[in-house]
Amino acid sequence: MICTDKDRLEAFMLHNLKKKRYIHSLGVEEMAVRLAKAHSADKDKAAFAGRYHDIAKCFSDEVLNCFIREFGISDEYRDCQALAHSKVAEGLLRYEFGVEDEDVLAAVAGHTTGRDGMSLLEEIVYVADAIEDNRNYPELKRLQEQAMTDLDGACVFIMDYTIDLIRSQGRIPDNDTIEARQYISDRITRRNND
Numbered sequence: 001m002i003c004t005d006k007d008r009l010e011a012f013m014l015h016n017l018k019k020k021r022y023i024h025s026l027g028v029e030e031m032a033v034r035l036a037k038a039h040s041a042d043k044d045k046a047a048f049a050g051r052y053h054d055i056a057k058c059f060s061d062e063v064l065n066c067f068i069r070e071f072g073i074s075d076e077y078r079d080c081q082a083l084a085h086s087k088v089a090e091g092l093l094r095y096e097f098g099v100e101d102e103d104v105l106a107a108v109a110g111h112t113t114g115r116d117g118m119s120l121l122e123e124i125v126y127v128a129d130a131i132e133d134n135r136n137y138p139e140l141k142r143l144q145e146q147a148m149t150d151l152d153g154a155c156v157f158i159m160d161y162t163i164d165l166i167r168s169q170g171r172i173p174d175n176d177t178i179e180a181r182q183y184i185s186d187r188i189t190r191r192n193n194d
Contacts, residue, residue: 002045002101003093004098005097005098008097009055012096012097016058021058023134024054024132025051025052025053027132028128028132030050030132031128031131032049032050032125035147035148038148038149039124041121041124045103045107046124046128049108049125052089052108053089053107053129054111055093056092057085059088060081061084064077064084064085065078065084067088067091068084071091073088083112086109086113090105090106090108093105093108106119107119107124112174114126114176114184115179116176116182118180118183120151123152126158130143131143131144139157152184152187155184156185162177163178163181
């Protein structure tokens, strides 16, 4: 069992997420399970991490900053809702809801950036977040199909898109995303050379 107090966790999520974000979370859960089945990963862990990955998404910067201090999260995430919410979600699951599964916690913490050495579950949640059925962009169906057979390729495509978008906005991509992209690209290269 991943969480011993799932009723309280579900109530917390329903109370703190806007309807659109809740629907997105259910979509990520569903997509994460589909990807887990396709890639022989733990479906229960994928479902849990997918469902609760965004439990801190609707918090203000002020609330996130309080949790950053409380959970001892790096100050680099202060006033940065886009990245902080995943780190705070991991802290909430760990400290408020007693989740101890490190792979699930890492998948939640890294769902916005990825990281060097990310596990299969982390990659599944990262990709599921970008390709769940409620998303709406031209490449969605193609990426969904690709992710079922080539998770790494879909992941690199999503990371490339994210890095390019951030740079086009005059911002610097998070180093975790750069390292995650390199890690997965290296894995693709090794596989293609075998």
